[in-house]
Amino acid sequence: MSVSHCLTGDKVAIDAFLDQFDVFLFDCDGVLWSGNHIFPDVPETLDMLRNRGKRLVFVTNNSTKSRQDYKAKFDKAGIQANVEEIFGSSYSAAIYIARILDLPADKKKVYILGESGIEQELASEGIKYCGGTDPNMRRDIEQEDFDALADGSALDPEVGVVLAGLDFHVNYLKLAYGLAYLQRGAVYLATNTDSTLPMSKSFFLGAGGVGAPLVTSFGKEPLSLGKPSQAMLDAVEAKVKMDRSRTCMIGDRLNTDIRFGIDGKLGGTLAVLTGVSKKEEFLADGAETVPAAYVEKLSDLLG
Amino acid sequence: MSVSHCLTGDKVAIDAFLDQFDVFLFDCDGVLWSGNHIFPDVPETLDMLRNRGKRLVFVTNNSTKSRQDYKAKFDKAGIQANVEEIFGSSYSAAIYIARILDLPADKKKVYILGESGIEQELASEGIKYCGGTDPNMRRDIEQEDFDALADGSALDPEVGVVLAGLDFHVNYLKLAYGLAYLQRGAVYLATNTDSTLPMSKSFFLGAGGVGAPLVTSFGKEPLSLGKPSQAMLDAVEAKVKMDRSRTCMIGDRLNTDIRFGIDGKLGGTLAVLTGVSKKEEFLADGAETVPAAYVEKLSDLLG
Incomplete structure (x- = not known):
């Protein structure tokens, strides 16, 4: 022992x-x-x-912040840190996708459920993405969306990865896109799967909570790029x-x-x-x- | 055997x-x-x-439809049915709350994650509710919401039940309210926990998918009022x-x-x-x- x-x-x-x-x-x-x-x-x-x-x-x-964003938090706290010393789960995901995951050449785009921190880190590794903070995704789902997701016409054929992180703008439409990509064989990753988010001295929904609909409806767990x-x-x-x-x-x-x-x-x-x-x-x-x-x-x- | x-x-x-x-x-x-x-x-x-x-x-x-809504589906299909013959999971939840669950007199309100079918059925049993299709809940969460949910000032003290069903308008704010009520001891019910919803010859997120963030972040399963x-x-x-x-x-x-x-x-x-x-x-x-x-x-x- x-x-x-x-x-x-x-x-x-x-x-x-x-x-x-x-x-x-x-x-x-x-x-x-x-x-x-x-x-x-x-x-x-x-x-x-x-x-x-x-x-x-x-x-x-923390997946909502890029390293640059997180550096600002260090600055504000009066703690010296270089961007190169910071390693967030979004960056971890970007590194994993770019340098470890071996995606086919025509399936290199990432569908993001999450905020701009993920987008910035994917961009820093030259990875193409969709979803994320796209304002066109911040709306209600309509019957045409159901049809176009079911027949695949709404989907980007280059998407080979679904990356789920903490998304304060989660909605049914974004989840439905994520599920549709997963059903078509996209690799399922999460920046992290923390069930809760400590905020304002209480606990709110963490990345694992926000992304849970995909786990439940798809029936499989993502590979997490966060601790542990x-x-x-x-x-x-x-x-x-x-x-x-x-x-x-x-x-x-x-x-x-x-x-x-x-x-x-x-x-x-x-x-x-x-x-x-x-x-x-x-x-x-x-x-x-x-x-x-x-x-x-x-x-x-x-x- | x-x-x-x-x-x-x-x-x-x-x-x-x-x-x-x-x-x-x-x-x-x-x-x-x-x-x-x-x-x-x-x-x-x-x-x-x-x-x-x-x-x-x-x-x-189906929890999005009331019995009256569902009767219209029978009519359209040319199948004769009376409203009294129809028993949806929203109605099941209303009956359960009104006639089986023994709530304290000052905790009889239901916080709804779901659509109007649930509201109609709760109303049919004289149950007070909040959340649901409230247009004030269809917005982004702000820092003030985090604070007011954390200190409880945003919460209705009469709420004694969280009822989760299929919600096509799910968002972080609605989920955060649901989680906050659960953390304060509300009874946790679901109209049903079907992981998928068959639509347009494909599978989308069912009530169990949409409600999964509460299960994951709260760490407990709801009592389901749907089959099985x-x-x-x-x-x-x-x-x-x-x-x-x-x-x-x-x-x-x-x-x-x-x-x-x-x-x-x-x-x-x-x-x-x-x-x-x-x-x-x-x-x-x-x-x-x-x-x-x-x-x-x-x-x-x-x-």
Whole structure:
């Protein structure tokens, strides 16, 4: 049985832990900040890691924002980060489609259920798309749509992928297009399948909720490009040079972040207690997902 | 192991079978018609049963139509039916809420995810509702909505039930309201949970698809008031006087119609082969759901 070590307040243990890794993958919400509240001494902690020569990658399931959008969030929080250090699930999907998925030449277009963040990231990899924020799709479904979807005349024959993410403008028409493409054999991907979205100190529908109609009506699950799916780690690896044995995942959620690192056979995982999971969950006898180490808060790594 | 008997062409067996029952519950699509195509001699078959003194009840999972709306479909098809003979899943839900569910006096309002058929049926039982076709709900969600849903100020304190049905005008705002009411303890009902909707000779998103975001994001399944849920049979029974042992369910789908009759311990089930299920499915060794008898088409009952 694995045991998680507390690093908080133990400078020798912290140094030994950090020395094991060249790359740190960071979850953001619950680690760097909670909503609009920035945790103390986060910039200093990241600076310390960079000064030690560590490579930092911020891995987020947020699919509505592009890396550029997400960078603005870092700026606003007063946390220094480069676009190259940010890895969102939309970008993960774009990398996966462009560099890992082997689509036939005439089936390279992506039908998007989602917002502009997905569009920007697909464009950044030169991938053609339709759906998404297209204003023509923001309307009620009509009988002619049913007919034209059923006989296929409404469909773009180049579409070979359906990519579902968080869409605040979801409607029946957009879902019906997605389902029709899936029924015709499109590859079924999701930026992430988080069932809920933390907002305004409550929980709303996440990408997994908004996309659930396709899962239910099509009868199959998508391949997720977000944590804890290993497809996201494959996508990170397709972009970031890293030795998994010298990479550590830092996160607040056992079932996504820590699971992501363990399944990916990373050299280490570090839990922070400023988010969702409590230490009792992984210190309990028979706990399923146990991080290699934990700190009360990220800045405890400053020693 | 039960064996299904073929009645087609066997007048003696037909008479003996019909004599066992006073009430016949009919599925409609796949039994009386398929889309706009009416099967031959359906009116004559129904007349024959009525002339023998049988009570007929048409049991449909269609939730977008009220009984009155559905009666118009019968009229158009040239099939005689009274509104009292029609039992849709919206009406089933209304009966269930009004006569079976015991709601606190200050929690009797229903939040609807669905179309006017549900509204009409709730109104017919004197049930107050919100959501549904409210034009104020047909818009994008805004930050103020997130805040007002999170702190509850947007919510109607009288709502004690969320009722999800097929909604062609589904959007994030309506789903977010539904989720917020569920999170505050509303009873979770669905008119039906059919994953697909047959339309224009293809399959679109059914009530179970459209409502799937609530299931995924809330993390619980609704009680369905449509076939094969026994709650629908309870609702039929709350309205129609019937002796289950002298009632027969007629339908084309093993996993909904026939399962509905078997689970309800009805006296009999009769499959027709003009719809989804094939006889090979229930004649096979070890078949799970086996109708007591079957005919090639409904009018075979004319002998």
